Amino acid sequence: MLFNSIEFLLFLPIVLIIFYAVQHKFRVFVLLAASYYFYLSWNPIYILLIFAFTFTDYFAGIFLSNNEKPLSRKLILGFSIILNIGLLVYFKYINFVIENLNVLMYAEDQADEALQVLDVILPVGISFYMFQTLSYTIDVYYKKITAERNLGVFALYVCFFPQLVAGPIERFSSLAPQLKAEAILSKENLSQGFRLILYGFFVKMVIADNIGTLVDSSYGNIEETHSLNLIITAVLYSFQIYCDFHGYSTIAIGTAKLFNVNLIQNFKAPYLASSLTSFWRSWHISLTTWFRDYIYYPLGGNKEGKLKWVLALVIVFIVSGIWHGANWTFIIWGLMHGTIVLLEKVLGLAKKSSILPLNIIKALVTFTIVTLLWVLFRSPDLDTSLLFYDNLFSNWNLQFEAPPTELLFLLEIFIFIEVVARKSDFATRLNEMHVAQRWGIYFVLAFLILSRSGTDLQPFIYFQF
Numbered sequence: 001m002l003f004n005s006i007e008f009l010l011f012l013p014i015v016l017i018i019f020y021a022v023q024h025k026f027r028v029f030v031l032l033a034a035s036y037y038f039y040l041s042w043n044p045i046y047i048l049l050i051f052a053f054t055f056t057d058y059f060a061g062i063f064l065s066n067n068e069k070p071l072s073r074k075l076i077l078g079f080s081i082i083l084n085i086g087l088l089v090y091f092k093y094i095n096f097v098i099e100n101l102n103v104l105m106y107a108e109d110q111a112d113e114a115l116q117v118l119d120v121i122l123p124v125g126i127s128f129y130m131f132q133t134l135s136y137t138i139d140v141y142y143k144k145i146t147a148e149r150n151l152g153v154f155a156l157y158v159c160f161f162p163q164l165v166a167g168p169i170e171r172f173s174s175l176a177p178q179l180k181a182e183a184i185l186s187k188e189n190l191s192q193g194f195r196l197i198l199y200g201f202f203v204k205m206v207i208a209d210n211i212g213t214l215v216d217s218s219y220g221n222i223e224e225t226h227s228l229n230l231i232i233t234a235v236l237y238s239f240q241i242y243c244d245f246h247g248y249s250t251i252a253i254g255t256a257k258l259f260n261v262n263l264i265q266n267f268k269a270p271y272l273a274s275s276l277t278s279f280w281r282s283w284h285i286s287l288t289t290w291f292r293d294y295i296y297y298p299l300g301g302n303k304e305g306k307l308k309w310v311l312a313l314v315i316v317f318i319v320s321g322i323w324h325g326a327n328w329t330f331i332i333w334g335l336m337h338g339t340i341v342l343l344e345k346v347l348g349l350a351k352k353s354s355i356l357p358l359n360i361i362k363a364l365v366t367f368t369i370v371t372l373l374w375v376l377f378r379s380p381d382l383d384t385s386l387l388f389y390d391n392l393f394s395n396w397n398l399q400f401e402a403p404p405t406e407l408l409f410l411l412e413i414f415i416f417i418e419v420v421a422r423k424s425d426f427a428t429r430l431n432e433m434h435v436a437q438r439w440g441i442y443f444v445l446a447f448l449i450l451s452r453s454g455t456d457l458q459p460f461i462y463f464q465f
Contacts, residue, residue: 046123049087050158056083057133058154061140061147073141080137088130092122096326124463125165127323131290133158136172138294145173153180162255166248166462168266168286178261189260195427195442196254202445204247204460205453207414210407211240212458219378222387228400230392236403237378238371239411242271244461245284250426269422271370274362276340277350279370287323291316313345314338324377325464329385333376340369410452 060080067073089097095117102115136157139145148154156179157172158164218225218233225233249266256263264286273279280288299312314335321334344350353359375392379385402408421429430438 046121049091049123049126050129052087053084053130053133054155054158056080057137058148058151060137061154062149064137064140065147077137077141081134084130084134084137088126091120091126093322093326094118094120122464128167128169129158129164131169131287132171135169135290135294139172148172148176160256160261162252162261163263166245166252166460167284168249168252168264169290170263170286174264175261181260183259186260189257192427192431193254193257195430196250196257196425198254198442198445198449199426200247200250200252200254201449202247203243203250203414206410206448208240208243208247209453209458210410211236211243214403214407215240215378219384219388222384222391225391225395226397226400227392227395228397230388230395232400232403234371234375234388234392238271238367238374239414241374241377241461242267243414244458248460248462254427265425269418271367272363272419272422273366274352274359275344275350275366276337276369277344278352279366280337280341287320291320295319310342313342317341327380328382329376329379332382333373336373336376406452410448 057080060076063076064073067076098115098117105115136145136148136154140147148157153176157170157176160170160175160179163170215233215237218229222230246267253263253265266285268282268285270279270283273282296312296316299315300308301312302309304312317334317338318331319334320337321330321332324330324334341350349362353362375388376385379388417426430441433441
C-alpha cells in the first residue's frame with residue numbers, strides 16, 4: 001500500500017519544515033526535523049551517535065585549518081579516522097568479530113567459555129553518513145576544501161534528510177554550496193522533483209516489492225525449488241535489489257530537487273554494462289567514487305607499479321564487501337567482483353567494443369556474472385548460498401512456475417524506460433515530451449502505485465547497510 005507507515009505520513013510536513021528552515025537560514029530547525037524523523041523510525045538514543053560524528057568532524061576541520069604543523073595535522077586526521085571507523089566497527093562489526101574469534105578459539109563443547117555477543121543494534125544509515133563526514137575531514141586535511149566555520153551549515157550537510165539514511169553519499173564541496181544558496185521554490189524544481197519521486201515510488205513499490213515477495217518465497221524453500229525456478233529467482237533478485245535501491249535514490253534525488261539541491265546520480269543503467277568494470281562505473285556511483293578517491297588512489301591506484309595496483313584494486317573490493325555487511329558472504333562477494341574486474345583489465349576485456357552484437361553478448365555475460373554473485377549478497381549465510389548454487393546446477397526439472405504475467409509486463413515497462421533514459425534520467429526524458437504525453441505517464445504511474453504496490457512490507461534493502 002502507498003501509505004504503509006506512519007513515517008511516510010509525516011513526509012510532507014518534514015519537507016515543509018526543512019524548506020522553511022533552509023529558506024530562512026534557521027539551521028536548527030533542520031536538526032530538529034532530522035531528529036524528529038529519527039525518533040519516529042529509529043532508536044531515539046542513536047540521535048546522539050549522529051551528533052558525535054557531526055561534532056567530531058566539524059571540530060577536526062576547524063583544528064586542521066588552524067594548524068600547519070604536519071605532525072599535528074596527521075594526529076588530528078588520525079583521531080577523526082579512528083573515531084569514525086571505530087564507532088562504525090563497534091556498531092556494525094563487533095559481533096561478527098566476536099563470533100569468528102569464538103570459532104577460532106573455542107570448540108563446540110566449550111560454549112560456556114566463549115565470548116558473549118553484545119546487544120548492539122545497527123543504527124540506520126551509519127555507513128552512509130560516516131563516509132560523508134569522514135570525506136569532509138580528509139578533504140580539509142589535503143586542502144581540497146576550506147573548513148566550514150558555521151556549525152549549522154555543517155550539521156545541515158550531515159543531516160540533509162533526503163539522502164541521510166541510504167545515500168547518495170555526497171561530498172561537502174558539492175552539497176554545502178547548494179545548502180548555503182537561497183532556496184527558491186520554482187515550478188521547474190517542483191516539476192523535476194515530483195517526477196523523480198513519482199518514478200521512484202513506481203520502481204520501488206510496484207517493481208521491487210512485488211518481486212521481493214517471490215524471491216523471499218524461493219529463498220525460504222531452496223531445497224524444494226527446481227533449478228529453472230532458482231534461475232528465475234536469481235534473475236528476479238537482480239532486478240529487486242536494483243529497483244529497490246534505484247527507487248530509493250530516485251526518491252531522494254527528487255526530494256532534494258524540491259529545494260533546488262542537486263544530488264549525484266547514483267545509477268546509470270548498470271545492467272546494460274558490457275563488463276564488470278563498466279558495471280561498477282554505473283552502479284552505486286557515489287560509493288564507488290568514494291572508494292576510488294579515498295582508498296584506491298591513496299593506495300597508489302594504477303600509478304605505483306603493477307603489484308600495488310593489484311593490491312589496491314583487490315583491497316577496494318574487499319572493503320566494499322565488508323562495507324555492505326558483517327558477513328563472510330559479503331566479503332567473498334566483494335573479492336569475487338574484484339578478481340573478475342582484475343582479470344578484465346589484465347585480459348583487455350574491460351573496453352567497450354565498436355561491434356554492437358559483441359557488446360550485447362558481453363552485456364549478457366556481465367549480467368549473468370552479476371546475477372550469480374548476487375546470490376551471495378542475498379543469502380543470510382554461506383551455507384544458504386552454497387545450497388542455492390548446488391540446487392541451481394543439480395536440481396533440474398522441466399517443470400517450473402513462471403512469475404505472474406502482470407509482474408513480467410511491469411518489469412518490461414521498467415526495462416524499456418531504462419533503455420530509453422539510459423543517457424539522461426527519467427525526469428529529463430519526460431521534460432522533452434508533449435504535455436499530454438507527460439500527464440498520461442503521470443496518471444499511469446500513479447494508478448500503478450495505488451493499485452499494484454506490493455502488499456507485503458518490504459523495507460529498503462540498503463537500510464541494513
